[in-house]
Amino acid sequence: MKAILYKDGYTADELKIGEVETPSPSSKEILVRVKAAGVNRADIMQRKGHYPPPKGASTILGLEIAGVVEEIGSEVTKWRIGDKVFGLIPGGGYAEYAIIHEDMAMPLPENLNMAEAAAIPEVFLTAYQSVIYYGRIQKGETALIHAGASGVGTAAIQIAKLLEAHIIITASKEKHEACFNIGAEKAIDYKHEDFYDEVVKFTGGNGVDLIIDFIGAPYLQKNINCLKTDGRLVMLSLLGGSKVKELDLRNMIGKRLSIIGSALRSRSLEYRTNLVREFSSFALEKFKSRKLVPVIDKIFDWKDVSEAHKRIEANKNIGKIILEID
Numbered sequence: 001m002k003a004i005l006y007k008d009g010y011t012a013d014e015l016k017i018g019e020v021e022t023p024s025p026s027s028k029e030i031l032v033r034v035k036a037a038g039v040n041r042a043d044i045m046q047r048k049g050h051y052p053p054p055k056g057a058s059t060i061l062g063l064e065i066a067g068v069v070e071e072i073g074s075e076v077t078k079w080r081i082g083d084k085v086f087g088l089i090p091g092g093g094y095a096e097y098a099i100i101h102e103d104m105a106m107p108l109p110e111n112l113n114m115a116e117a118a119a120i121p122e123v124f125l126t127a128y129q130s131v132i133y134y135g136r137i138q139k140g141e142t143a144l145i146h147a148g149a150s151g152v153g154t155a156a157i158q159i160a161k162l163l164e165a166h167i168i169i170t171a172s173k174e175k176h177e178a179c180f181n182i183g184a185e186k187a188i189d190y191k192h193e194d195f196y197d198e199v200v201k202f203t204g205g206n207g208v209d210l211i212i213d214f215i216g217a218p219y220l221q222k223n224i225n226c227l228k229t230d231g232r233l234v235m236l237s238l239l240g241g242s243k244v245k246e247l248d249l250r251n252m253i254g255k256r257l258s259i260i261g262s263a264l265r266s267r268s269l270e271y272r273t274n275l276v277r278e279f280s281s282f283a284l285e286k287f288k289s290r291k292l293v294p295v296i297d298k299i300f301d302w303k304d305v306s307e308a309h310k311r312i313e314a315n316k317n318i319g320k321i322i323l324e325i326d
Contacts, residue, residue: 002326003060003095004305008049012309015047017302023058023092023099030079030102031071036118036299037093038064039308039321040151041237042265047309053091054266062093062323063265065100066108066117076102084108086117088125088272090265094302096325103273106280109287112294119151119294119320120287126264127155128279130212130234131163134260139164141209144199144226146219148184149175149318152236154295156212157183162291165210168202170195178318182295196222207231215240221247229255236262295319302326 005018025031043061045051053059066086069079079085085105092098108117130152131137143160147153148169160167161183168186169179176187188198199208207228213219216238223233224247251257264272286292297317300308302325311317 001096004062004302006047006061008047010047012044012047012306012313015305015309020060020095022097025071025073025076025099027073027075028102029073029099030069030076030085030105032065032067032085032098032100032105033070034065034067034093034096034098034325035114036066037062037302037323037325038118038122038151039300039305039312039323040064040122041239041312042122043094044309044313057090058092058098060092060095060098062089062091062095062098064088064118064121065093065098066114067098070097073102078102079105084114086114086121088121088264088276094305094323094325101269101273104269104276106276106284109284111288111290115296115299115322115324116294118322119296122264123151123155123320124159124283124292124294125275125279126152126236126262127159127212128282129264129275130236130262131156131159131210132282133275134234134262135210135212135232137163137165137210140166142166142168142203142206143210143212144168144170144195144208144223145184145212146170146190146195147214148179148187150214151295151317151320152212152214154179154182154319158292160210162286168199168208172315175318178295182293194222195219196226199226210234212236217241217244220244224249224251224257227251227255227257231255231257233257233259234262235259297321299324 001022087105149171170190214237218240302323
């Protein structure tokens with residue numbers, strides 16, 4: 001089969017399509033003819049050699065797919081050849097065929113096309129886990145979502161809005177309108193505004209109940225200071241760095257704060273399948289009714305994967321970048 005090939009340390013321009021062996025599904029897996037694959041910042045980190053796949057996973061890039069079932073394992077009971085599915089995988093999405101455990105696959109909602117479905121798994125499952133599992137957001141609470149225009153950010157805004165939370169986001173000015181359109185109430189231009197000062201003003205000095213953060217070290221102190229008593233900080237990435245030179249922990253103790261680190265790719269199959277089952281129950285009907293929508297920035301032919309990676313690296317995207325696969 002054809003797949004996008006790379007070696008650790010490749011630049012975006014060095015990605016290329018080549019030939020590899022078609023994977024074979026195990027007894028509980030299905031082989032999917034991939035029609036669309038999501039592009040994530042994790043793919044870029046893996047390409048650069050900073051985010052190796054879990055043991056036993058495909059080394060091919062790509063964590064989310066949508067396509068048609070081509071072959072089923074001997075013990076598969078949920079799917080038939082020809083079914084349209086989408087889902088989260090630990091690797092292998094940038095290819096003509098990919099394998100996925102039958103319990104990780106979800107049925108394609110009738111009103112969504114393949115590209116829209118491929119824009120869901122990684123970002124919406126991450127957002128669901130962050131907002132509901134770890135964030136424990138409640139009606140009337142306030143959430144601060146950093147990188148609000150990112151794939152996970154746009155998903156988290158929508159989920160928090162459905163749960164009747166108030167939502168503040170940080171993003172560059174040109175991305176604010178897109179965030180308002182899906183439920184944000186306050187947008188902060190992180191390039192020209194201090195998000196701590198803006199949060200204090202918007203909340204009347206009360207702060208927020210939940211923060212979802214991708215930046216890490218540079219934001220940690222201000223994040224802690226922004227939180228209310230019993231507030232939760234969910235850290236999804238460390239794009240700004242991992243080491244803090246100075247940190248005042250008094251608010252951690254005084255306000256009984258929780259800091260939770262989150263990673264989904266390295267979780268056990270049991271955890272991931274339980275998450276998919278709960279998310280499916282929560283979300284699939286909402287996608288059909290358009291209460292939840294995948295936010296797509298741009299769709300690229302997979303031959304143009306280099307341009308897709310460059311767009312994310314330049315932080316130009318609002319929502320998801322998708323590859324359509326021949």
